[in-house]
Amino acid sequence: MGRSSTRGEGTRPRVRHAGQLGRDNGPHEDAPEKGPDSGAGAANGGHHRGGPKRHGKKGKRRVLRWGASVLALLILGGAGAGYLYYEHLNSNLKKADLTLGDKKMADHKANAAGQTPLNILLIGSDARDSKKNQKLGGAKNTFGAPPLADVQMLLHLSADRSNMSVISMPRDTLLKIPKCTNPETGRVYPATTGLEMTNQTLERGGPGCSVATWYELTGITIDHFMMIDFAGVVSMADAIGGVPVCVKGNVYSHTSAGKGSGLKLEKGTTKIKGEQALQWLRTRYGFEDGTDLGRTHAQHMYMNSMVRELRKGTKLTDPGKLTSLAEAAIDALTVDKGIDTVKKLYDLADELKKAPTNRITMTTMPNVYGTGVNRERVLPKPGEADQLFQMVRDDIPLDGKASKHKAPAAKKPTTPLAEIPVSVRNGTRTETEYPAKGRASAVKELLAGKGFTQATVDAQNTDATPRTGVLFPSVDMEGNAQAVAKALGIPLSAVKKSTAVSGITLTVGADWRENGDYVAPAKKEKAPESARALNGGDEKACMDIQPGFGW
Numbered sequence: 001m002g003r004s005s006t007r008g009e010g011t012r013p014r015v016r017h018a019g020q021l022g023r024d025n026g027p028h029e030d031a032p033e034k035g036p037d038s039g040a041g042a043a044n045g046g047h048h049r050g051g052p053k054r055h056g057k058k059g060k061r062r063v064l065r066w067g068a069s070v071l072a073l074l075i076l077g078g079a080g081a082g083y084l085y086y087e088h089l090n091s092n093l094k095k096a097d098l099t100l101g102d103k104k105m106a107d108h109k110a111n112a113a114g115q116t117p118l119n120i121l122l123i124g125s126d127a128r129d130s131k132k133n134q135k136l137g138g139a140k141n142t143f144g145a146p147p148l149a150d151v152q153m154l155l156h157l158s159a160d161r162s163n164m165s166v167i168s169m170p171r172d173t174l175l176k177i178p179k180c181t182n183p184e185t186g187r188v189y190p191a192t193t194g195l196e197m198t199n200q201t202l203e204r205g206g207p208g209c210s211v212a213t214w215y216e217l218t219g220i221t222i223d224h225f226m227m228i229d230f231a232g233v234v235s236m237a238d239a240i241g242g243v244p245v246c247v248k249g250n251v252y253s254h255t256s257a258g259k260g261s262g263l264k265l266e267k268g269t270t271k272i273k274g275e276q277a278l279q280w281l282r283t284r285y286g287f288e289d290g291t292d293l294g295r296t297h298a299q300h301m302y303m304n305s306m307v308r309e310l311r312k313g314t315k316l317t318d319p320g321k322l323t324s325l326a327e328a329a330i331d332a333l334t335v336d337k338g339i340d341t342v343k344k345l346y347d348l349a350d351e352l353k354k355a356p357t358n359r360i361t362m363t364t365m366p367n368v369y370g371t372g373v374n375r376e377r378v379l380p381k382p383g384e385a386d387q388l389f390q391m392v393r394d395d396i397p398l399d400g401k402a403s404k405h406k407a408p409a410a411k412k413p414t415t416p417l418a419e420i421p422v423s424v425r426n427g428t429r430t431e432t433e434y435p436a437k438g439r440a441s442a443v444k445e446l447l448a449g450k451g452f453t454q455a456t457v458d459a460q461n462t463d464a465t466p467r468t469g470v471l472f473p474s475v476d477m478e479g480n481a482q483a484v485a486k487a488l489g490i491p492l493s494a495v496k497k498s499t500a501v502s503g504i505t506l507t508v509g510a511d512w513r514e515n516g517d518y519v520a521p522a523k524k525e526k527a528p529e530s531a532r533a534l535n536g537g538d539e540k541a542c543m544d545i546q547p548g549f550g551w
Helices: 056-061 071-075 083-092 131-135 198-203 207-218 230-239 274-282 292-311 319-332 342-352 384-393 439-449 475-488
Strands: 094-096 118-125 149-157 164-168 224-228 243-247 268-272 333-336 360-364 367-369 378-380 422-426 455-457 469-472 495-497 505-508
Touching (some): 083 319, 083 342, 207 333, 439 455
Parallel strands (some): 422 505
Antiparallel strands (some): 149 164, 243 268
């Protein structure tokens, strides 16, 4: 581990194991007054404590509505200036593998209309590896160092495209990072034995490790990632002429020690752009309780406001400006290889804009503070964090409004139950508990009692799994897999197609550690209060100011 997961203006501190992290290495805004603070708009929690070418003028003036909070999706629908320029942009678009982990992600479960959801991990990198990024401020001793994933937001577009949900993970979240392999160098980063900060995932081979870590924690299949750096954030705000934000009092993010983003705003609503927009996204000192966890709420307000501005009819009509902005966007953007062309980005944006503004829900992963030396770090809040993850896995809108489509109908088994092979795994291990002894064998016996006499125990695969579920490798096995789930009371939403298994595989999760029948968790119809849900249509949202930071 080469460096701290927070940025400092002085000597770069040595990275320590999560168990050694105390207040002396807690989250802090380290940039001097003249530069924004260290967080690059870190995706911190809301929990309180204390296009391609378009010929002709019409095509050039076409504006992409809200895509994925990445400037490229905003401007590329109108920035094309001929095939050669289009190819130029394509050649400059940076690409990387989607996931660097060993675990294959399960396939999506289609709804009754045959539609599947779309999940995109948005990553804000604090990279300072270019003059443009270095000019925007921050700790000079980190220039050229591997970047950290200071913003991590999972964007979920529902299968029926009726709504969009976003979950931010606090930058200071402690979790276990899975084994990741850098595909370019071949370097293997072993799975962490202890808890580490989530923003360190980016330096373990690239954004694909961040994807692998999210999948390990949430069980949510991720289709794409997009990563943008400081310069891209500034260009984003410039492209639309500014984003209106609101504060409940005069605020100046600056401490006597020279820390703070330098953001200075008067009470009320101000349209911010350029470096000031970056300051807003980085500000911790001066907002709410002054912690990283409050910063995410400001980011959510900014993103929702940006959506509203675009959908009010904001236009980009200057071809010269569009061209320069396209260059800046592509330079700041890294995407997975599944969306490796301008055309694919444009098509993706076309999907994302289908969700109406008032059906966009921004949330933060429910979290709790650690204890002892980890008291300034956070952990996923037991129960409520997984509730949020489960709602996304099951494609349930976080705003509490019902989906347009019903769940898929159950399929009949194609084979007699006694002839269906089932592999049973013990995935009951958790962050704090060893696997519950004998659970795979016990569930195998339950299956036998239900007529599945070909069930066997797979003792070689014991990866931790929060929720009990059934995987199957091909569509012809779906009815048989559903029969397994039905026999044990497992909801059909937990039955998924996956290329990671060769036959029907039942994994007993951490939600079934005790003997007895499986009790399916009650479906929640709305995000928990601790997620601090913010609706995209809320134009009255305004940031609370931390005492002592007024002027």
